[in-house]
Amino acid sequence: MSEEQVVKYTGEPAKVKEVNGAWVIDFPRAFTHHHTYGKLTPYFKGLTEGKLMATKCTNPKCNISKGNGEMWLPPRADCPDCYAAMEWIELKQPIVGTIYSYTEVKRGGTGVEIEVPYYQIDIKFENCCTIPKGYLCDSRDEPKIGAKVTPVFRTENPSHTSLDISWKSL
Amino acid sequence: MIKFGPGNLRVPKWTRPVYMVSAGMTDFRKKYPEKKLEELVLEAVKMCVEDPKLKKSAQEVRDMINFACYGEFADHFQDQLLCEAKVHDYLGLDPLFNVGIKTGGATGGSAILMGSSIVASGQANCCLVAGWERMDEVDTWTGNFYISTAACKDFETRLARIYASYYAPMARRFQQVYNLDEKVRAAVAVKNRGYACSSPFAQQPGKHTIEEVLEGPVVCDPLRMLECCAMSVGSAAVILCDEETAFKLSDNPVKVYIAGGSHTLRVSDRRDMEIPLLPNEDEHTYEKLYKDIKSSDGRWPGFESFLAARFAAYLTYQMAGIENPIEELDLVELHDAFTISDIQTYGDIGLTRYGEEPSYITSGDAYYGGKCPANLSGGLIGTMHAVGATGIFSAIEVMWQLQNRYDEFHGADEMWKKFGKTKPTDWKSLQVENAKKGLWVSHAGVGSHVTVGVLEKGW
Numbered sequence: 226m227s228e229e230q231v232v233k234y235t236g237e238p239a240k241v242k243e244v245n246g247a248w249v250i251d252f253p254r255a256f257t258h259h260h261t262y263g264k265l266t267p268y269f270k271g272l273t274e275g276k277l278m279a280t281k282c283t284n285p286k287c288n289i290s291k292g293n294g295e296m297w298l299p300p301r302a303d304c305p306d307c308y309a310a311m312e313w314i315e316l317k318q319p320i321v322g323t324i325y326s327y328t329e330v331k332r333g334g335t336g337v338e339i340e341v342p343y344y345q346i347d348i349k350f351e352n353c354c355t356i357p358k359g360y361l362c363d364s365r366d367e368p369k370i371g372a373k374v375t376p377v378f379r380t381e382n383p384s385h386t387s388l389d390i391s392w393k394s395l
Numbered sequence: 396m397i398k399f400g401p402g403n404l405r406v407p408k409w410t411r412p413v414y415m416v417s418a419g420m421t422d423f424r425k426k427y428p429e430k431k432l433e434e435l436v437l438e439a440v441k442m443c444v445e446d447p448k449l450k451k452s453a454q455e456v457r458d459m460i461n462f463a464c465y466g467e468f469a470d471h472f473q474d475q476l477l478c479e480a481k482v483h484d485y486l487g488l489d490p491l492f493n494v495g496i497k498t499g500g501a502t503g504g505s506a507i508l509m510g511s512s513i514v515a516s517g518q519a520n521c522c523l524v525a526g527w528e529r530m531d532e533v534d535t536w537t538g539n540f541y542i543s544t545a546a547c548k549d550f551e552t553r554l555a556r557i558y559a560s561y562y563a564p565m566a567r568r569f570q571q572v573y574n575l576d577e578k579v580r581a582a583v584a585v586k587n588r589g590y591a592c593s594s595p596f597a598q599q600p601g602k603h604t605i606e607e608v609l610e611g612p613v614v615c616d617p618l619r620m621l622e623c624c625a626m627s628v629g630s631a632a633v634i635l636c637d638e639e640t641a642f643k644l645s646d647n648p649v650k651v652y653i654a655g656g657s658h659t660l661r662v663s664d665r666r667d668m669e670i671p672l673l674p675n676e677d678e679h680t681y682e683k684l685y686k687d688i689k690s691s692d693g694r695w696p697g698f699e700s701f702l703a704a705r706f707a708a709y710l711t712y713q714m715a716g717i718e719n720p721i722e723e724l725d726l727v728e729l730h731d732a733f734t735i736s737d738i739q740t741y742g743d744i745g746l747t748r749y750g751e752e753p754s755y756i757t758s759g760d761a762y763y764g765g766k767c768p769a770n771l772s773g774g775l776i777g778t779m780h781a782v783g784a785t786g787i788f789s790a791i792e793v794m795w796q797l798q799n800r801y802d803e804f805h806g807a808d809e810m811w812k813k814f815g816k817t818k819p820t821d822w823k824s825l826q827v828e829n830a831k832k833g834l835w836v837s838h839a840g841v842g843s844h845v846t847v848g849v850l851e852k853g854w
């Protein structure tokens with residue numbers, strides 16, 4: 226190194242390879258985002274306590290809900306139809322949903338946290354205007370459209386993510 | 396929303412007509428280390444301004460540009476915020492104003508929609524629209540994760556981190572409810588990869604069979620590997636002008652009509668609603684379909700259809716005066732990121748009625764020589780999905796067809812040589828004879844943003 230280079234280089238030298246005459250360097254990336262669940266915190270906290278929490282609009286002036294809306298799952302804190310704050314409700318146990326569609330995930334993208342292969346399912350509920358996604362807790366359990374499922378909560382060692390709820394056949 | 400107010404349904408009314416006059420693009424590759432991103436964009440723009448059919452020199456064309464719209468899908472992939480500024484400077488276009496446009500997979504269509512609005516309003520007379528994507532800085536599986544961050548990160552992304560897993564349940568449901576034979580899905584892959592064999596721009600040309608597609612590896616059941624597009628690198632560019640400028644530059648510019656629609660990022664949040672009707676449908680058209688949907692515990696648009704595409708078609712057909720799309724359109728370029736998304740769209744844009752989508756393929760209408768061939772370019776599955784460029788590429792392929800220039804850009808030996816390829820000895824022209832009107836779709840997410848554009852012969 227030249228003695229004139231007083232200001233030190235403190236990085237890790239970039240790995241370089243030459244491809245068809247062009248230098249291609251490695252540029253590693255690893256950062257942490259501090260992501261908030263905001264007003265949806267009761268949903269994620271609920272999963273770790275074995276509760277499935279939804280929201281509904283109870284604003285009588287709402288054009289769509291007329292004060293008695295269907296459930297939203299995933300929940301929303303604010304009604305998209307009238308902008309009123311929605312009300313939290315806990316789904317009564319035993320919770321039963323119906324498989325609306327599904328896929329077998331053979332391989333996930335980088336960082337996938339579920340052991341592959343597994344079944345991703347879409348679940349329909351009575352009196353719910355949405356069809357949330359989930360996954361089956363047992364990959365040997367082949368899903369069928371129209372089959373009934375009930376949730377399994379990861380209350381021990383929760384991931385604090387949407388993966389704290391999975392589903393099993395009834 | 397699930398109910399519309401009168402203002403929500405207003406049909407766009409431009410203050411003056413908009414024309415597309417010239418186009419350029421790179422070839423598309425899974426990896427393109429030989430060139431930097433801005434070098435690729437310059438290559439596309441250079442081809443655009445140097446079009447030998449233009450009545451002005453490349454310098455004169457550059458001297459006429461007064462605005463630029465740039466399409467780029469993901470900062471993640473480029474790993475460069477304000478990439479637009481870097482490209483714009485590299486193109487030597489400062490101090491003209493430029494804007495970056497981002498609507499996922501529909502970015503290219505949205506960039507043309509915005510560029511058209513810029514021209515229609517009088518903000519500019521001559522607007523460059525260029526799009527790009529460089530998806531080769533990360534490996535395919537990290538690329539899959541990046542794309543899956545275009546699913547809802549709170550409730551969906553963690554459920555696979557691969558975008559095919561959000562389309563696969565749609566394919567599963569469509570298959571069951573609308574009796575879609577897997578062979579029809581496979582036929583779309585075979586058709587588009589086959590047409591890509593005639594294109595020097597194509598990344599994944601191939602002569603495949605239906606059996607080969609269905610016997611191939613499953614990505615997310617039921618979708619097979621050959622039914623999915625790939626990571627892609629490249630760029631596409633067009634020039635949009637007002638009428639006076641368009642005819643100063645070209646004797647055969649094409650007239651542009653374009654509008655867009657949007658729908659929830661999460662398919663889960665698509666509430667039951669009534670189908671907005673196209674000009675060739677009425678309140679009785681879907682009486683049976685509504686019953687069938689009800690009997691399968693379904694809903695509209697559910698997992699089968701895209702409100703965003705239907706809404707965009709609803710607006711664009713009224714702008715362009717199209718009353719019966721399958722009869723009036725001479726060709727279409729659709730967003731076949733997956734075979735299923737291609738098929739789902741047939742009903743949305745009225746090439747068939749809802750519930751009858753597979754008939755567009757099985758009738759032969761969708762093939763070269765058919766009533767309204769689709770994706771003669773090779774589409775996304777066969778040719779490219781360098782996302783920010785995609786909706787521009789599809790428009791370009793329609794324009795070249797209308798200008799009767801398919802052979803010039805796909806069949807000339809120099810085009811193949813330019814990309815280091817050899818023209819196949821069995822090369823086949825896919826020029827549609829006497830094409831007057833064509834449509835292209837640019838589509839994002841699982842239907843979060845969709846533009847529908849119509850191009851018609853302007854001379």
Ligand SMILES: [Zn+2]
Binds near residue numbers: 287289290306308
């Ligand atoms: Zn409300």
